[in-house]
Amino acid sequence: TVVDMDSLEVEVDVGEAYIGRVQPEMPVEATLNAYPDWKIPGEVIAIVPTADRGKATIKVRIALNVRDPRIVPDMGVRVSFLETAQPADAGAPPPGVLVPGSAIVVRNDEQVAFVVAGAEVEQRT
Numbered sequence: 256t257v258v259d260m261d262s263l264e265v266e267v268d269v270g271e272a273y274i275g276r277v278q279p280e281m282p283v284e285a286t287l288n289a290y291p292d293w294k295i296p297g298e299v300i301a302i303v304p305t306a307d308r309g310k311a312t313i314k315v316r317i318a319l320n321v322r323d324p325r326i327v328p329d330m331g332v333r334v335s336f337l338e339t340a341q342p343a344d345a346g347a348p349p350p351g352v353l354v355p356g357s358a359i360v361v362r363n364d365e366q367v368a369f370v371v372a373g374a375e376v377e378q379r380t
Contacts, residue, residue, distance in 0.1 A: 263319040263326060264300065267334045268312035277302060277336055283317055288331035296320045299336075 265285060269277055277299060285295040296319075303314040317334055319326065359366050362378065370377045 260322070260326075263322065265297070265317040265319060265332050265334060267315050267317060267332075268307070268310060269315050271306065271311045271313060274302065274313045274315075277315055282337040284335045284337060285317065285319060286333045286335075287326065288333070290325060293325075295323075295326075297334075 279299050279301065281299040283297045283299060285297050287293065287295070297317050298320070300316040300318045303316065306313050354368055358368050360368070365380050367378050367380050370379050
């Protein structure tokens with residue numbers, strides 16, 4: 256067997272139910288069975304476009320970003336797929352208040368809503 260140790264790759268089986276969440280270049284963390292405390296960074300190279308009906312899995316190729324003499328061919332490995340971090344305000348709504356459309360009325364050519372403030376009602380644009 257000829258092995259190119261400069262292009263370390265891992266081939267993993269991913270359940271069909273989860274394959275939709277795996278994307279090319281997605282970051283991963285690999286853990287070798289021989290070194291369970293060592294987390295090796297990597298990324299998805301490719302999703303192989305064939306399924307194994309017997310196991311209901313799809314093969315995914317992973318590139319390891321670390322070269323180390325402890326990594327040798329045919330070792331057992333577990334791979335965790337990492338979601339990319341979203342900025343804190345990425346999904347946040349713009350500042351303001353959400354109200355039903357029926358609460359907005361037009362007064363003097365402006366859209367306004369009425370807000371209860373204590374015992375009084377205020378008109379706000």
